[in-house]
Amino acid sequence: MGTRTQDDRPLxxxxxxxxxxxxxxxxxxxxxxxxxxxxxxxxxxxxxxHRSEVGRPETIEExxxxxxxxxxxxxxxxxxHLEPGxxxxxxxxxxxxHGRLDVxxxxxxxxxxxxxxxxxxxxxxxxxDLDADLRILRLGIDSHLITSRHALPLLSRxxxxxxxxxxxxxxxxxxxYRGHLAFDLAKYAPIRMAMGLAEELRxxxxxxxxxxxxxxxxxxxxxxxxxxxxxxxxxxLKEDPHFCISESPAYVGRxxxxxxxDPGVSRWNGQSLxxxxxxxxxxxxxxxxxxxxxxGYIAALDAGxxxxxxxxx
Numbered sequence: 001m002g003t004r005t006q007d008d009r010p011l012x013x014x015x016x017x018x019x020x021x022x023x024x025x026x027x028x029x030x031x032x033x034x035x036x037x038x039x040x041x042x043x044x045x046x047x048x049x050h051r052s053e054v055g056r057p058e059t060i061e062e063x064x065x066x067x068x069x070x071x072x073x074x075x076x077x078x079x080x081h082l083e084p085g086x087x088x089x090x091x092x093x094x095x096x097x098h099g100r101l102d103v104x105x106x107x108x109x110x111x112x113x114x115x116x117x118x119x120x121x122x123x124x125x126x127x128x129d130l131d132a133d134l135r136i137l138r139l140g141i142d143s144h145l146i147t148s149r150h151a152l153p154l155l156s157r158x159x160x161x162x163x164x165x166x167x168x169x170x171x172x173x174x175x176x177y178r179g180h181l182a183f184d185l186a187k188y189a190p191i192r193m194a195m196g197l198a199e200e201l202r203x204x205x206x207x208x209x210x211x212x213x214x215x216x217x218x219x220x221x222x223x224x225x226x227x228x229x230x231x232x233x234x235x236x237l238k239e240d241p242h243f244c245i246s247e248s249p250a251y252v253g254r255x256x257x258x259x260x261x262d263p264g265v266s267r268w269n270g271q272s273l274x275x276x277x278x279x280x281x282x283x284x285x286x287x288x289x290x291x292x293x294x295x296g297y298i299a300a301l302d303a304g305x306x307x308x309x310x311x312x313x
Contacts, residue, residue, distance in 0.1 A: 008037075009036060009037030010036050011033060011036035011037045011038040011072075011103075011257070011260055011261055012036075012038075013037070014037070014038045014103065014260065015038065015041075015094060015098045015100055015101055015102050015103070016030075016033045016038045016039065016040045016041065016101075016102060016103035016104070016260070017040075017041045017043070017090070017094060017101060017103070017105070017151060018033070018040055018042050018107060019043050019044075019104070019105065019106055019107060019108050019143075019151075020043065020081065020106075020107040020108035020109060020110065020143075020166075021042035021043060021044055021063045021105075021107065022042075022044035022045070022046050022052075022054075022056075022058050022059065022060050022063060023056060023058035023063075023218065023219050023220075024107075024219065024220070024249055025107060025166060025213050025216060025218065025249050025252050025253070026105065026107030027042075027063045027066070027249065028249030028251075029105050029107060029164075029166075029252065029253045029256045029257075030042045030064075030067050030105075030253075031063070031066045031067055031070050031250070031253055032070070032250060032253030032254050032256065032257040033067070033072065033103065033105075033253070033256065033257055034066075034067030034070045034071060034073070034074055035070040035071050035257065036072070036257045036260070036261060037072055038072050038073075038102075038103070038260070039072065039073040039075070039098065040064075040072055040073065040074050040075065041075045041077055041090065041094055042060050042063040042064050042067065042075065043060065043076075043077050043078070043079040043081065044059075044063075044078070044079070045080050045110070046058065046059050047060055047076070047078050050078070052110065053110070053113070054112075055113065056219065056220065059076075060076040060078065061076045063076065077090050077093065081108050081146055081147050082142060082143050082146065084146050084150065087146055087147055087150045087151070088150045091150045091153075094154065095154055100154070100157070100158065101151060101154040101155040102160065102162070103155075103161070103164070103256075103260050104147070104148070104151045104152070104155055104161075104164070105164045105166065105256060106143075106144045106163070106164065106165050106166060106190065107164075107166040108139065108140075108143040108144060108147065108166075109139060109140060109166075109186075110139050111135065111136045111139040111140055111186065112220065114133075114135055114136050115136065115180060115182075116128075116132075120180055121179040121180050125180075125181035125182070128180075128181075132182075133182035134182075136182040136186050137182055137185060139186070140185075140186025140187065140189065140190075141185070141186055141189045144165065144189070148163070148197065152197075152201075155206065156201060156204045156206055159205025159206065160205060160206065160263075160265075161201070161204075161206035162207050162208075162209075162259060162265055163194070163197055163201065163206070163207070163208040164208075164211050164259065165190035165191070165193050165194040165197075165209070165210040166190065166210075166211055167187050167188075167189075167190035167210055167211070167212050168213075169187055169188075169212055169295075170191075170212055170272050170273075170274055170295055171272035172272075173299075174187060174188045190210050191210045193210070194208045194210035194270060194271075195208075195210075195270050198269045198270030199270070201269075202266075205266075207265050207266045207268065207269040208270065209259065209268050209269065209273055210271075210272045210273065211252065211255060211256065211272075211273050211278075212252075212272075212273075212274050212275070212295070213247060213252035214245065214246070214251075214274065214275055214276055214292055214293070214294020215242070215243065215245055215246040215292075215294040216246065216247060216249060216252070217230060217233055217247065217248050217249065218249060222236075225239055226239070230248060230287075242297075244309040245292050245294045245312055246294070247275060247276075247286050247292045247294060248286055248288075250286065250287050251275045251286040251287070251292070252275040254275075254285075254286075255278040255282075255284070258278060258284055259273075259278070262282075274293075274294075276294060276295060276296065276312075277293075277295075280293075290313040291313065292313050293312045293313075294312070296312050297312040300312075
């Protein structure tokens, strides 16, 4: 085996906190940051001893092990990011261990089980369960605010820090109503947070962006399609032809790694970005060598066109 060079590890010496790294896009972000050489603190509520309300089996310990296996240093830290004291303790540990924080990825969510896909989208907001909607806002908005409040004093100590607010949808797509009021608010808020944080961080030489994956082949999504796997995902096209434009979680992970390793990342400050957009800007691909552009595909559908898979991969 050959020795990895500094060029293979552009984030060596950098420290990242991926909040909500238990599964899906945020797990992949943690792994790809590790592949680039970073120390990655992976936080979340599901551990090998405790399962969160989401009810899925993936754990933060697994995420940390994947980060380390990829070439980084993965550190699992259980934390509920709706509890300010727990988040403060995570940041204090990072400060004790390394005295720096270079990348904060706010990938917190865990509210899909409360949304009620797809039935709730056909009902008015006043017909929804209010407690569920308020929990969605707590998970999708409050957790991000709490995490930023405690992490940014450390991140902003030195120039070059990066905050990535993960969401579902671009600023353009989310400008239209998503059909579920609480979900709409929860997914538009990170875009506004990134815009606001970009202004606040500009003066200390740091940057903030919002980032969305496309049609994500998360663990839960693959399970939805009759237990297809990442290797057999195309079998799901029989049920959903538009799944052709889906992407692996690694794709958006590579997008974050590209941003974190870019010395000119400030040019994106405050912007709403997508994995497909950044793939074309930085030249990375998905695991199958393609560059899917799910949001371009969706825009074509919305315009009444019949998009062809080849045009968006």
